[in-house]
Amino acid sequence: MTYDEIERKIKMRAKTERDxxxxxxxTSKAADLLGVAVSTVQKWVELGKLESWKTPGGHRxxxxxxxxxxxxxxxxxxxxxxxxxxxxxxxxAKGGLPDxxxxxxxxxxxxxxxxxxxxxxxxxxxxVRVAALLTDxxxxxxxLLDEDRQWFKARVGLSITETPRSWAFCNYTILESKIMIVExxxxxxxxxxxxxxxxxxxxRFYAGVPLLDRNACRLGSLxxxxxxxxxxxxxxxxxLTELATIVSEEIQRGR
Numbered sequence: 001m002t003y004d005e006i007e008r009k010i011k012m013r014a015k016t017e018r019d020x021x022x023x024x025x026x027t028s029k030a031a032d033l034l035g036v037a038v039s040t041v042q043k044w045v046e047l048g049k050l051e052s053w054k055t056p057g058g059h060r061x062x063x064x065x066x067x068x069x070x071x072x073x074x075x076x077x078x079x080x081x082x083x084x085x086x087x088x089x090x091x092x093a094k095g096g097l098p099d100x101x102x103x104x105x106x107x108x109x110x111x112x113x114x115x116x117x118x119x120x121x122x123x124x125x126x127x128v129r130v131a132a133l134l135t136d137x138x139x140x141x142x143x144l145l146d147e148d149r150q151w152f153k154a155r156v157g158l159s160i161t162e163t164p165r166s167w168a169f170c171n172y173t174i175l176e177s178k179i180m181i182v183e184x185x186x187x188x189x190x191x192x193x194x195x196x197x198x199x200x201x202x203x204r205f206y207a208g209v210p211l212l213d214r215n216a217c218r219l220g221s222l223x224x225x226x227x228x229x230x231x232x233x234x235x236x237x238x239x240l241t242e243l244a245t246i247v248s249e250e251i252q253r254g255r
Contacts, residue, residue: 023064027052030062039231040183046234049178106174107147109217113251115144115153123250124154127222127243132156134239135207135232137224142211142247143170144220157225158201167196173208174218179241182206184229204229207237209244214252222247 030050031038041062044050051066110116124142132140139157143150150168152161165171172190173180185191185204196203208223222244232240 024061027060030067033067043234043237106217109213110144110219116151127247128154128156131224131240131243135224135236137226139225141223143223145170167194169206170208170221173221174210179207179209179237183231202227207232209241212248
């Protein structure tokens, strides 16, 4: 679905609501338009991902433009299944990734960390254990993306040490500036056919925060996963984001 088609659809749905301003919607209407739970919209508002304000009566209102920004980060839009994967970007089989980052520079920065194929390190291992504990998730990973693979510097709850790059949820996380949350991967067209979802691991929930080097190159992510659909509280979202900052700082010191 193109940007213009989604925008027309949202405006038409907003106009069908009695007394609704097509450019401003309530929290519940925003959730309906975005296809997520109201609690997710509330979390996005708290994190600054969605703009909002309150009426004199205390009712929250969200501008349509902000909803479109969420649907189309950086003005690029949702992945179009008819678009080819960008050059040097190994995207999941279903849909291409927006080319919003210099992948060549990102790969150089990732390799420069010197972390690939190195032994386990207590600092990173501690962080994934704490991330799993604070978010009440069975799986937590520090994932780095090379040209052809996703490699886990630290992991808990998952036996494999790497996957093909094309399987990585983190392909999308590194395109974000904030946390990326997938509450049910089977309902997300980007991941519904992913081998990590359809295969033995049966991943349903994913939340990941980009890991950055000193030049803000996105190296991979700190992520937590579950084998059942779920949501995260504001406190859990905050904790994962803070832990990702610690991982980024640890990587930067290591360099």
